Amino acid sequence: MWSLKKEKGVPVYVSIIELILSYIKKGDLLPGERLPSERKLATYFQVNRSTVVHALDELVALGWIVRKQGSGTIVNEGKWGISTTPRTDWRRYLEQNAFAKVDPYTEQIELLLKQPSTNRLDLYTGELPLDLIPSFSFPPLTWKHFLEEEQQDDLGYLPLRQSISRETEKEYGFSLPAESLLITSGAQQALFLILQVLLQSGDSVAIEDPSFLYALPIFQAAGIRLYGVEMDQEGIDLNSLEKMILQHRVKMVMVNPSFQNPTGKTMSMNRRKALITLCQNYQIPILEDDVFAKLNFVSSDQIQPLKKLDPENVLYIGSLSKILGSTTKIGWLSAPTSVIQQLAEARKMMDFSLSIFPQLLANLALTDREFSRKISDLNTNIEQRSKAVFDTLNEMDEWEVSMPQGGFYIWAKWKQGKLRQKDWAVFLHEELLIAPGFFFSENQDSIRINFTRVDETKLPLFKEKLRTVTKKIALDFPTL
Numbered sequence: 001m002w003s004l005k006k007e008k009g010v011p012v013y014v015s016i017i018e019l020i021l022s023y024i025k026k027g028d029l030l031p032g033e034r035l036p037s038e039r040k041l042a043t044y045f046q047v048n049r050s051t052v053v054h055a056l057d058e059l060v061a062l063g064w065i066v067r068k069q070g071s072g073t074i075v076n077e078g079k080w081g082i083s084t085t086p087r088t089d090w091r092r093y094l095e096q097n098a099f100a101k102v103d104p105y106t107e108q109i110e111l112l113l114k115q116p117s118t119n120r121l122d123l124y125t126g127e128l129p130l131d132l133i134p135s136f137s138f139p140p141l142t143w144k145h146f147l148e149e150e151q152q153d154d155l156g157y158l159p160l161r162q163s164i165s166r167e168t169e170k171e172y173g174f175s176l177p178a179e180s181l182l183i184t185s186g187a188q189q190a191l192f193l194i195l196q197v198l199l200q201s202g203d204s205v206a207i208e209d210p211s212f213l214y215a216l217p218i219f220q221a222a223g224i225r226l227y228g229v230e231m232d233q234e235g236i237d238l239n240s241l242e243k244m245i246l247q248h249r250v251k252m253v254m255v256n257p258s259f260q261n262p263t264g265k266t267m268s269m270n271r272r273k274a275l276i277t278l279c280q281n282y283q284i285p286i287l288e289d290d291v292f293a294k295l296n297f298v299s300s301d302q303i304q305p306l307k308k309l310d311p312e313n314v315l316y317i318g319s320l321s322k323i324l325g326s327t328t329k330i331g332w333l334s335a336p337t338s339v340i341q342q343l344a345e346a347r348k349m350m351d352f353s354l355s356i357f358p359q360l361l362a363n364l365a366l367t368d369r370e371f372s373r374k375i376s377d378l379n380t381n382i383e384q385r386s387k388a389v390f391d392t393l394n395e396m397d398e399w400e401v402s403m404p405q406g407g408f409y410i411w412a413k414w415k416q417g418k419l420r421q422k423d424w425a426v427f428l429h430e431e432l433l434i435a436p437g438f439f440f441s442e443n444q445d446s447i448r449i450n451f452t453r454v455d456e457t458k459l460p461l462f463k464e465k466l467r468t469v470t471k472k473i474a475l476d477f478p479t480l
Contacts (some may be wrong), residue, residue, distance in 0.1 A: 003044075020065075058153065123434050129324065136368050161183060163366040181333070197346045198339070235265060258290055264407055288316050292408065293318060296406035330358050409450060411448055
């Protein structure tokens, strides 16, 4: 296994890095597996020990391996802090392609979703089911109408930006001026632009642990190092965050404070104010992902956006895709005008054109006289579904669960400890498709359920499948 092919013109330590990386990527070296000692590696490779030390130091810096006192050097068991190494040819570029790396469990879920089945429950997909997506009536439109639309500029369709501004004022009582709004093709384009313009390779970003951001490949592709900060019932833990800021020189804090994905938690107002103060003290901007803002079961005055509390220090991402469906990729980013102009210019230079078509449709939906009523009806329906799923889980001694105040998701924790690979396989076997905790963290004891996809007709099947899965997994665990 430890045979090194030395290439002409390539430093030996680089060849060692590439060899170890290839073993990790192919699965020859597994997370948590210990590497041979530095002396043994030097013997295997027939090089000086200092060359091996140099290669291992680089891999530690990149986050692929860690050194533990008394345990030696092991393969990193998670993604926190992983960066990519520079490449000098196409083969090596392709090897570091973060977008090509798909978790095997994800592949199995997607394979099942492609197969016909009348007995499958898809609670994994992060979208509203079609029966819940509000229906809006649109006036007759011709292709010429789209071609003649002249109110589109680098920031996006002006009437849509004005509608978003009015809706925010109505909902939360604060203004997002149209000139501070950049319309994007969904929330992820906004995030991508921020990574490209405001951060650079090697920068550290603090996120909640667990978080959907952990699963996104765009961070690793951009060379951004993610560090997870634990949460409690009020949201991100600020003592842990401050330590993270000092230890890793964090450049930005990214949070999903309302109906967090995946936990469904909502950050308390006291915690929001304290987070603002902490980041102001360290002069660190906050990115607030608020894509579930409209999907709330409580009054808006109980959940104030961070952006309202600190307009200058908070970058704010919103979206209509969660309501109108993923085929209508409409999101927006609000930031100080100088920042927005830079982001818009960067998008223009990258030629990420934004179609007028979904912007017009989104504006027609927002200006529909029945918009507020339809959103209210939607929230009533999803709250009922969330309560039904919560009650089902809460009745079982094996699961620990909290009732969300909005959004799509319920986070259920297996009380008896870490779930193993064979336990996750039970969910697949029973065709109860959920998102496992390890998608969002190093956590292996929790599941994320999209409760919006469990209507009255599917509830009995959900209860049956969950009981079956729970019973099968519990057989291998001590009695509670």
